[in-house]
Amino acid sequence: MKRTLVVALALVMTAPVSAHAHPDHPVAPVAPAPAAVYGGGWQQLAPIAGGPRQEHSVAAIGRHVYVVGGIRPDGNGGVVTVPDVEVYDTRANTWRRAAPLPVAMNHPNVVAVGGRLHVLGGLSGGASWQAMRDSFVYHPATDRWTALPPMPAGTERGSAAMGVFGTRVYLAGGMRTLTPGPGGLQDTVADVHSYDVLTRRWTTLPSLPEARDHVGGAIVGRTFYVLGGRDRGQVNVRDTVYSLDLPGGRWTERAPMPTPRGGIASAVVGTKIYTFGGEGRVVNGVNTVFDETEAYDTRRDTWERLAPMPVPRHGTAAVGIGDTIYVPGGGNRGGGAPMDVNDAYRPR
Template identity: 70%
Template sequence: MRRPTALALGLALLLVPASPALAHPGHGTPTNPPAAPTTPTYGNGWKPLAPIAGGPRQEHSVAALNGKVYVLGGIEPGAEGGVVTTDRVEVYDTRRDRWSEAAPLPVPMNHPNVAAVGGRIYVLGALSGGNSWQAMRDSYVYDPRADRWTRLAPMPAGTERGSAAMGVRGTKIYLAGGMRTLTPGPGGLQDTVDTVSSYDVVTGRWETLPSLPQARDHVGGAVVGNTFYVLGGRDRGQVNVRDTVYAFDFGTGRWTERAPMPTARGGIAAAAVGTKIYTFGGEGNPAEGSHSVFAENEVYDTARDSWQRLAPMAVPRHGTAAVAVGGTIHIPGGGTVGGAGPVDVNDAYRPGRR
């Protein structure tokens, strides 16, 4: 049974007018930022897929298991207007281009911290619904064979947050940054953190790691080789976008800074394919007609420490999530205007394809 938490807000509930704050001057302004097209034009690696069967979704997370993409939690349009936080879990079969429902999350949540390890899906904290979204310590593991969620010990007190960068290495899940509070509306509190921690799925033990050089939320994350990358994001507000790339070396236990993103963006989706990390969309675009949303698709080559601009999104979005399945990156849902504008768009990007 779905148990949504209501939040009666307009589509621009999170947009705060101000100037973007960039970490590296000269980076961050797209050359031609398109608004969300009425009729999307696909190609150049982009392909439309079956829309989310349950309807529009935003501020969710995704995980991939056995050729299927799981869409967990987030916000969706409310029956009486505004948006609600949901416990819904929907599953996209990449082979059949079909949707189904899985057992719902034990509690409604948005901005959940999600990772797949050893054939299971872990949710380690999130933000709640309500008039002010607060960090939750709640943690769960999902077994797809039993279609069942099991409660885990909560996150250690003081480390709870949602919207963290996520990475997996061996039996450990890594979380970097995130936020403890997001109060929608102009001037609402956005409590960004620099906390970094790990969770071992075998022992159930949490560990605190060296903090990020600067606080980040709504950020991209991926582990490639022996390094955990944290890309872009924002710091205490949608327009405070960042272009930084931080890299944590598991051997030295230290953070260093790498080549910055061509476009500073927060609210991005990111996924790794091989030694490259692809970053999509985002929020905080100051360009006229952009609806505060970025269309950018930029890839970071971890081996060469360099960036490349690729074909932009057919439907620019923020507040979405990305995951790779067999070399194809799936990006379900997201918002097409600043704040909350959930859509049911489901598409995919295949690097190197026309």
């Protein structure tokens, strides 16, 4: 017997879930923004109306950017996992709220397919963030979420690389556990799966050569790319780039990133994949963030360095609409330091 759950904005009573920051790092209730200098294709936009957000995901439907889930300051020196969904209108430079997720999630796996948002698992919890199998689809016309069959047992994770090819959603890597605190467990996986939004069936694909989480992901043409990321810890950053020909095939190693980074954001314009920010830069023993903007040319298998982020961040997300990439939220210090910054980058 199939059961369908439809959740309207007025009916959702999901409570946020409190937790401390990432391992070994204090939380800033509201991270201060440094004096930012915009230029080189960067533009400052209206900040996130609902306030600072980090470890969220984004997807675009038409001209609208959806910011889904994540963490925000809880006002007591910690962070709280939220179900909030906010929508940025790229033409009007304005924000509005949408129906929240039926459950609070950080590091959710989110894509847009066929004019709808699909959320396929993520992380949530208090003292330890654990992977969730919960999956949902959002209908913009009715502002409602509908429950999907949960991810198969053993495949659940958050912070996976994501891509869409036809009616299939691809997930590579991710993590099943993130335990805030010194020495906390970070369970990185190499698993790769696809989900067909029409048949609602899952398929297991060849695993990544190495486990990755907080990684960049993109599909260009018929190829799924997984860029950078980390393996079991913020400072265990990697520069690897792997590609998988679709719908099946093997993983191939490509030209490495100029700057190894985890917690990055990535988006596609044309045949290039743009990567932004990240964390894992250790300065005087302290984990700090990157301001790097680097682009991978999928045709030439080469990288180029571009104008840095005016406000360096990690734990953010990016999405391309036309010739512009939107990068809302993220943290400006290693660990949890959510911000309401919202920027756009237009490649030159």
